[in-house]
Amino acid sequence: MKSIFTPKKLALASLISAQFFSPLAHAADLIDVWNSALERDPAYISSKYEQLAAEKHRGQGTALWLPNVNLSATTASISNNSSTTGAQFYAPGMGTFNGANFNTSINNGFGNQYALSIVQPIFNKEKLSQSRQLKMSADVADLGWANAQQNLILLVAERYFDVLNAEETLRLMGKEQSAIQEMRNEMERRARLGNATQTDLEEANQNLNSIKLQIMNLKNDLELKKLSLNDLFPSKESIKKLSGSLNFSQLKLDPLSSYVEKLKAQNIQLRMMSVQESIAKEEVTKYGISASPTLNAIAQSSRNVLTGSGDFGTASNTNTNNMIGLQLNIPLYTGGYRSSKQEESLLLLEKTRSDINQATLNLEKTLRNLWYSLQSSKDKLTVLKNTQKSSQDRLESTKKSYEVGSRTSLELLAAENELIQNQQALYQEQVNNLLNRLRLASLLGELGEQDLKLVNAYLK
Secondary structure, three states, X not given: OOOOOOOOHHHHHHHHHHHHOOOOOOEEOHHHHHHHHOOOOHHHHHHHHHHHHHHHHHHHHHHOOOOEEEEEEEEEEEEEEEEEEEEEEEEOOOEEEEEEEEEEEEEEEEEEEEEEEEEEEEEEHHHHHHHHHHHHHHHHHXXXXXXXXXXXXXXXXXXXXXXXXXXXXXXXXXXXXXXXXXXXXXXXXXXXXXXXXXXXXXXXXXXXXXXXXXXXXXXHHHHHHHHHHHHHOOOOOEEOOEOOOOOOOOOOOOOHHHHHHHHHHHOHHHHHHHHHHHHHHHHHHHOOHHHOOEEEEEEXXXXXXXXXXXXXXXXXXXXXXXXXEEEEEOOOXXXXXXXXXXXXXXXXXXXXXXXXXXXXXXXXXHHHHHHHHHHHHHHHHHHHHHHHHHHHHHHHHHHHHHHOOOOOHHHHHHHHHHHHHHHHHHHHHHHHHHHHHHHHHHHOOOOOHHHHHHHHOOEO
């Protein structure tokens, strides 16, 4: 399975690992969460069992064309009366008699019936379609399991980075709180000296209370995200963080048109729907006129034994039948059932085709959005890094000016807030870049554990 993390994905992973990994004792990473999620995620486990169950459909499809062997046995109380008149009777030494009568009678006698039959389908287009449908349903389940694996990789990465995002946002807001707290303390000192008004102090207190409330909400959000990750990885271990200096220059994108072609050919959802279209076609074939006649080879051996007494004394009847041959069945009238089922199948086939067209349009739209986002991500990261450096320089300059009294406390606070916002934007863009590459690989049906390892290499 080809990865969009090019070129030479394994060599690149080794290079990134060597450059950015800083081992932490007892710190879990994406691979640890992934291995745990394989055994814990209900959706993935359900899809796995669905695939295992559907695999039995292949054998069922083959079994439809194997001989059916049936053994039946019946024992019952049976009454049997027969009367024949006008018969010709012949017996050696007695000659021939015309107009003979034969009467037999058994009342509530004891009867046993045994039959062994073998039926081998020879021509049965409806059964052929059923066999193909069963095998294709197993193909759908295989694709469904592959899709569940991709979805789990995305789920692991998204929940992992949700926690990192929340932790980073909380850390930056903590820095902002410290700056506001320091500013508030400065305002209080100046108010005692008469260099600040009570209004200035109240405004500082308001800003401090506001940031405290935001931090409380961020802590709750972090706990909820940790609980979501805990569903996949129930461990008290800390998790590795995103490296502070990521280099995406070696990660290239192919032209959008090539990705669109891959999407149409490789996307797992579209492949599943394509197989479902083939299943719908077979449903139409099952109820066509050409599928109605059937031809079977049959063989049967049966024996009926009836003993008892009746109106003419004790009697016993024994019948043995052996048969081998062909059986042709042509339904002449089914009350319109077959034609109605075929019309229904044709309509459902058109619906399936329409669903495929709609899904293709939606997936292409998602692909274009991801591609343009990744295409511009490198430039965004460059701009954000430059902006962060400028914000850092501005903050240092504002601090110096504040110390000599040429800048106000509000200007210093604004400079610190600008730097924090730029740091948060840069961090978010780095996370989006990594997640969008996984999402793009998933759209192309190429996402695998090796892609998760490449993202994992950016953790330390």
